[in-house]
Amino acid sequence: MPDNSHSVKQLSVQNLSVRFPTVRGTVCAVNGVSFELSQGASLGIVGESGSGKSVTARTLMNLLPRSAEVSGGVEFEGADVRRLARERVKHFWGVKMAMIFQDPMTSLNPVKKCGTQISETLRYHLKRDRKTARHEGIDLLNLVGIPEPKKRFDQYPHELSGGLRQRVVIAMALACDPSLLIADEPTTAVDVTVQKHLLDLLDRLRKERGMSLILITHDLGVARRRCDEIAVMYAGRIVERGKPEDLFEDPRHPYTDALLRSMPRLNTPIHSRLEAIGGPPPELINPTEQCSFAPRCTLAQADCLQSVPQLSGVIGMREIACFYPANTKRGRRALAKNRARGKTAAGLQMSARRHTSG
Amino acid sequence: MAGSGDGSLRSEGDMLLTVRHLSVEFPVGRKRLLYALSGVSFDVAEGETLGIVGESGCGKSTLAKSIIRLNQIKSGSIEYQGRNLATLRGDELRRVRPDLQMIFQDPISSLNPRRKIRNVIAEGLAIWGDRQGVWARNHVEELMVSVGIDPKLGDRRAHQFSGGQCQRIGIARALLLDPKVLICDEPVSALDVSVQAQVLNLLEDMKIRYGLTLLFISHDLCVVRNIADRIMVMYLGKVCEIGDAKAIFEHPKHPYTRALLAAIPEPAPTVEVAEGDISGELPSPIDPPQGCRFNTRCPRATEICFIEEPLITQLGDQDHYLACHNPVIS
Numbered sequence: 001m002p003d004n005s006h007s008v009k010q011l012s013v014q015n016l017s018v019r020f021p022t023v024r025g026t027v028c029a030v031n032g033v034s035f036e037l038s039q040g041a042s043l044g045i046v047g048e049s050g051s052g053k054s055v056t057a058r059t060l061m062n063l064l065p066r067s068a069e070v071s072g073g074v075e076f077e078g079a080d081v082r083r084l085a086r087e088r089v090k091h092f093w094g095v096k097m098a099m100i101f102q103d104p105m106t107s108l109n110p111v112k113k114c115g116t117q118i119s120e121t122l123r124y125h126l127k128r129d130r131k132t133a134r135h136e137g138i139d140l141l142n143l144v145g146i147p148e149p150k151k152r153f154d155q156y157p158h159e160l161s162g163g164l165r166q167r168v169v170i171a172m173a174l175a176c177d178p179s180l181l182i183a184d185e186p187t188t189a190v191d192v193t194v195q196k197h198l199l200d201l202l203d204r205l206r207k208e209r210g211m212s213l214i215l216i217t218h219d220l221g222v223a224r225r226r227c228d229e230i231a232v233m234y235a236g237r238i239v240e241r242g243k244p245e246d247l248f249e250d251p252r253h254p255y256t257d258a259l260l261r262s263m264p265r266l267n268t269p270i271h272s273r274l275e276a277i278g279g280p281p282p283e284l285i286n287p288t289e290q291c292s293f294a295p296r297c298t299l300a301q302a303d304c305l306q307s308v309p310q311l312s313g314v315i316g317m318r319e320i321a322c323f324y325p326a327n328t329k330r331g332r333r334a335l336a337k338n339r340a341r342g343k344t345a346a347g348l349q350m351s352a353r354r355h356t357s358g
Numbered sequence: 359m360a361g362s363g364d365g366s367l368r369s370e371g372d373m374l375l376t377v378r379h380l381s382v383e384f385p386v387g388r389k390r391l392l393y394a395l396s397g398v399s400f401d402v403a404e405g406e407t408l409g410i411v412g413e414s415g416c417g418k419s420t421l422a423k424s425i426i427r428l429n430q431i432k433s434g435s436i437e438y439q440g441r442n443l444a445t446l447r448g449d450e451l452r453r454v455r456p457d458l459q460m461i462f463q464d465p466i467s468s469l470n471p472r473r474k475i476r477n478v479i480a481e482g483l484a485i486w487g488d489r490q491g492v493w494a495r496n497h498v499e500e501l502m503v504s505v506g507i508d509p510k511l512g513d514r515r516a517h518q519f520s521g522g523q524c525q526r527i528g529i530a531r532a533l534l535l536d537p538k539v540l541i542c543d544e545p546v547s548a549l550d551v552s553v554q555a556q557v558l559n560l561l562e563d564m565k566i567r568y569g570l571t572l573l574f575i576s577h578d579l580c581v582v583r584n585i586a587d588r589i590m591v592m593y594l595g596k597v598c599e600i601g602d603a604k605a606i607f608e609h610p611k612h613p614y615t616r617a618l619l620a621a622i623p624e625p626a627p628t629v630e631v632a633e634g635d636i637s638g639e640l641p642s643p644i645d646p647p648q649g650c651r652f653n654t655r656c657p658r659a660t661e662i663c664f665i666e667e668p669l670i671t672q673l674g675d676q677d678h679y680l681a682c683h684n685p686v687i688s
Contacts, residue, residue: 048551193618220551224624225623266607
């Protein structure tokens with residue numbers, strides 16, 4: 001993996017917050033997210049539905065609805081992305097920064113040929129003529145490993161399988177040779193064998209082109225193998241960030257810890273009981289000033305309910321937003337205290353969970 | 359792989375459900391047929407959980423639907439308690455239906471959005487008509503409690519619940535008529551990891567509490583590994599490998615099973631990661647390959663695989679059955 005201290009900083013997100021006013025109150029989708037990405041690196045953003053990972057990506061890509069209230073700064077290769085958005089700059093998104101989405105069927109236009117959709121990008125952004133765009137389009141299909149690219153170029157999306165469609169989407173995103181690719185759950189809609197092919201492809205392209213990658217996924221296993229660094233999100237905040245091996249082998253945030261424990265694994269015995277995360281999902285509408293995981297956390301103490309822990313630690317190594325990190329002395333003491341009391345400070349019954357971190 | 363024959367049927371023991379040579383074909387116009395299932399044979403003992411894995415399009419869901427007779431069966435038999443479900447009609451079929459219930463992948467769309475969930479769960483009682491009144495109301499509430507839904511929320515509708523809660527409601531509905539067999543078609547695929555764990559635990563609890571036999575369909579091998587006693591691997595409407603879960607995961611013999619185990623993000627230690635790189639696309643079930651159906655993508659395919667279809671045979675005397683001409687013997 002690249003050494004962060006020497007490589008060039010490419011993307012810097014500072015204290016990004018996104019709010020959506022709704023009739024039921026303001027939805028705080030992203031609450032003060034900060035991260036940096038260096039040229040050629042890959043960052044995995046992991047979290048469950050509603051954790052704000054997709055909204056973060058869409059903010060970078062300027063794809064939020066008008067009603068969204070955004071604050072904070074996004075800097076990409078020296079340019080202020082939010083200013084570019086205000087000025088409605090044309091040839092930035094799709095050229096410097098590109099994105100691929102979860103469901104290839106909905107991100108492709110069903111009434112246009114695959115080739116037309118790829119060459120459209122080339123003709124609009126790079127002003128290629130029809131003939132050059134066709135040649136380059138076929139080259140791109142070849143690059144993403146589509147067999148018989150010439151034939152596929154003139155086919156419609158419904159004529160392709162799910163894996164091939166996602167490859168077409170990747171080809172579209174790569175058309176203008178972006179320096180950052182954001183992949184939002186790129187393999188959720190496909191089978192495991194296809195998933196492996198697609199992730200191998202993204203890996204290869206990233207290395208060949210020196211492209212940076214933000215891989216958004218709910219599957220911790222996917223992020224583990226493919227990213228230099230992983231950020232775990234919960235309720236719109238990054239709760240833990242670090243190298244995959246550290247994060248998986250020695251999780252510090254109680255949420256990461258609980259998430260890993262709740263996953264079924266190949267090496268556990270059959271019918272072993274999974275440790276589900278108790279308590280209610282996070283409140284995103286008008287949240288209270290507390291650690292958002294506290295109501296479900298087995299380590300929660302009184303001060304977790306009074307203020308929001310900030311992300312701290314060594315940048316590039318390991319950062320945690322928790323007062324009582326799991327697998328530390330402090331965390332173990334908090335757990336022992338809650339066990340003795342029978343419930344956590346937030347009122348979660350301890351007896352329901354037989355064995356947890358600490 | 360992708361073999362035929364009933365070699366996968368166990369000789370000893372009483373089976374609750376025995377499927378023999380089941381074939382399902384769908385007409386797709388111009389007199390062509392889509393071969394969804396071709397000669398699938400397997401059996402399930404009482405109280406057992408059979409995990410069914412395979413890529414999309416391999417016939418997992420068609421199999422589930424065929425067992426509860428939601429689609430036409432071309433040939434073959436499904437024996438359940440001395441009756442052949444494949445040929446039952448009318449009232450006889452109606453009487454056996456409560457015994458076989460199903461839960462579906464998308465928990466929200468499988469509940470009627472316009473009805474109160476209390477009535478969604480209780481619909482089976484209304485249909486049967488012989489169990490009504492106070493007893494029925496108590497029974498519904500009892501079930502709601504056992505799946506972890508507060509009975510006070512019974513007057514709400516599906517959209518007021520989260521995905522995990524909707525799946526619990528779906529499970530309660532399936533359990534209402536006291537089924538023997540519960541068919542779960544990708545029950546946790548649409549759920550988040552933490553909710554997935556809750557639903558899997560719930561299914562295990564319900565299995566023990568109500569004495570269920572589960573058919574558990576999933577594309578997630580880790581989930582299947584956790585819940586299943588036996589595993590059946592399917593490919594393009596055929597059975598590749600079936601047997602004890604431990605045997606399948608620790609000593610996979612079929613090249614396709616090995617490919618699946620190698621392709622998951624954290625591959626199984628028993629296989630090489632490179633084995634997950636099976637090339638090409640799933641062939642069309644309208645015109646499946648001759649011989650072994652996996653021959654277009656199999657790294658071990660030889661001449662015979664293109665001519666002759668492998669039969670399912672037992673490996674020694676273990677609970678491990680395989681359909682392959684060139685199995686991986688390690």
